Structure formats: C-alpha cells, structure tokens
C-alpha cells in the first residue's frame with residue numbers, strides 16, 4: 525500500500541540555535557583587562573585590589589568564589605578573600621565593610637548574596653562606599669543606573685548586555701523579556717535594556733502567564749534560580765536567549781552537574797541563539813567584575829593623583 529504524498533507529514537523544521545560562547549568572550553575580555561592593569565601599574569605603581577566577602581555557605585556563591593580568585597590573578601589584580609561564619613552578626617559584617625572602605629589597597633568590595641538569615645543585605649550593600657561598590661548594588665549606583673547617569677553597573681546584567689550587543693548589534697526596538705525581578709539581576713537588566721531602546725517586559729513570581737509573556741521576547745533573559753523553569757514552548761522561534769541561572773543538580777549516578785533556568789535541549793530547537801550553562805553568563809559575570817574593579821581603581825587613584833582634573 526502506498527500513501528498519497530500529500531499525507532506524508534512535513535518534516536518538523538529542524539532548527540538548532542547558535543551557541544553564544546560567553547567563556548571565549550570573557551577570556552578575551554580578561555586578556556584585554558590584564559594589559560590595562562599592567563599599564564595602570566606602570567603609570568601609578570598601584571595594583572587594583574578586590575575584596576570579596578562570603579558569609580556562611582551558598583552553593584552558587586561557592587562556584588563564583590572559586591572561579592573569581594583564579595580570574596582575578598589572571599588579570600594581574602590582587603584578591604582578598606574574607607570568609608566569615610554564618611553566625612557573623614550584622615555589626616561585625618558592617619565593621620569589616622568599613623575597614624575595607626578605608627583600606628587604600630582595596631578598590632572594589634563585593635559582599636556575596638544571598639546573606640544568611642538575620643543579616644540585612646540592603647544595609648550591608650549601602651555601607652560600601654559607592655566608589656568601591658563594584659557590584660553596583662548600593663542605592664547610589666542603582667539610582668544612577670535608573671536615572672541613566674554614569675555609575676558602576678552590576679556585573680551579571682552588564683555581561684548579559686555585552687553578549688547581546690555583540691550578537692545582535694543595535695537592540696533598539698526589540699522586545700526584551702526579563703524573567704526574574706531581583707535587585708541583583710532582573711531589575712538592573714531591565715534598566716540596561718531600556719537604555720538600549722528595547723521595549724522591556726519583566727516577569728516575576730506573581731506574573732499570571734509567564735510562558736505567554738516569554739513568547740513575546742525577541743530577547744529573553746532568564747534569572748530566576750529555578751533550574752529548567754523555561755521550557756521550549758516559552759521561546760519565540762528565533763529568539764536570543766540568555767540563561768543566567770546556575771543550579772547544581774545530582775544525577776542518578778551520584779555525579780553533579782550545573783544546569784540553567786532554561787531547559788536547554790528544548791530551547792536549542794526553538795531559539796536563534798542561546799547561552800549555555802556552564803560557559804555562558806557565568807564567566808562574563810567574572811570578567812565584568814574585573815572590568816568594574818579596574819574602573820574603580822582608575823577612578824579612586826586617578827582622582828587622588830589629579831585632583832579636580834578630568835582623568
């Protein structure tokens with residue numbers, strides 16, 4: 525028996541998204557920063573210094589700490605790690621931040637979030653001198669971003685924006701959907717995309733139909749911390765997908781692996797371009813932290829060397 529040709533189902537359009545190689549982009553950026561750190565040292569005899577404060581233990585933060593120390597040294601900067609027990613009091617943490625604020629060898633301060641229960645992240649991030657707030661999370665830098673004034677921009681959203689601009693060029697007029705409205709990623713990401721001329725929608729925990737919202741995005745940035753939340757059918761065909769999530773899961777074999785907030789295999793079949801996890805946004809966050817630390821050192825040291833002048 526032969527079937528009429530017309531009854532043969534058309535093959536499903538087999539698309540496969542292009543991978544956005546954040547790891548390679550970050551490596552090139554780190555190399556450039558290393559050269560600039562060298563030139564900065566030649567001019568001022570100062571090595572940019574970054575202080576990282578980790579209170580208690582959070583799995584995502586531990587991945588960050590490991591890679592950050594390595595990359596900081598690769599860029600020729602100094603890193604000062606402060607690991608405090610989960611029992612640290614608010615007063616003790618604030619005292620450390622003040623000490624780092626006054627330390628001339630430190631140009632950037634980063635307090636890893638989330639903090640253990642009982643510590644107030646707003647009070648702590650606001651205690652960091654705005655010039656040293658390389659995470660850009662304090663009210664001065666967050667306010668500058670909201671007002672479109674120059675300031676320090678949070679590392680993860682900055683890294684996402686760099687990838688988007690390098691992939692797509694001008695973003696003006698594109699509909700960008702951000703899933704997740706955290707102060708760390710979602711809110712500053714939305715501000716940056718707005719400043720690029722995107723039409724921006726932000727979905728969050730109370731959004732009624734996040735899949736329908738996500739499907740409108742020419743650009744889809746996902747930062748929820750819920751591994752595999754975004755399924756293939758949430759994605760507009762051909763969209764550019766930036767996956768910020770990083771969750772460690774244990775496989776049946778007992779091994780662990782990192783997954784993103786996007787169900788990768790499903791998304792690859794629909795998206796035009798997508799960042800992998802690992803190797804996507806994570807390395808960009810670190811490269812942008814180095815970038816922000818060098819910029820902070822330039823601002824602090826340059827202003828002291830050339831008071832009242834333009835750097």
Ligand SMILES: Nc1nc(=O)c2c([nH]1)NC[C@@H]1CN(c3ccc(C(=O)N[C@@H](CCC(=O)O)C(=O)O)cc3)C=[N+]21
Pocket residue numbers: 584585587588591634635636637638659679680770782801802803804805806807809810
């Ligand atoms: N104040 C603050 N600022 C942050 O930016 C911040 C934070 N707190 N708390 C924790 C999260 C998490 N985070 C990561 C950054 C890079 C990687 C990273 O390098 N990821 C590699 C991991 C590779 C691997 O080790 O297997 C990758 O995705 O390829 C991971 C996680 C920054 N965070």
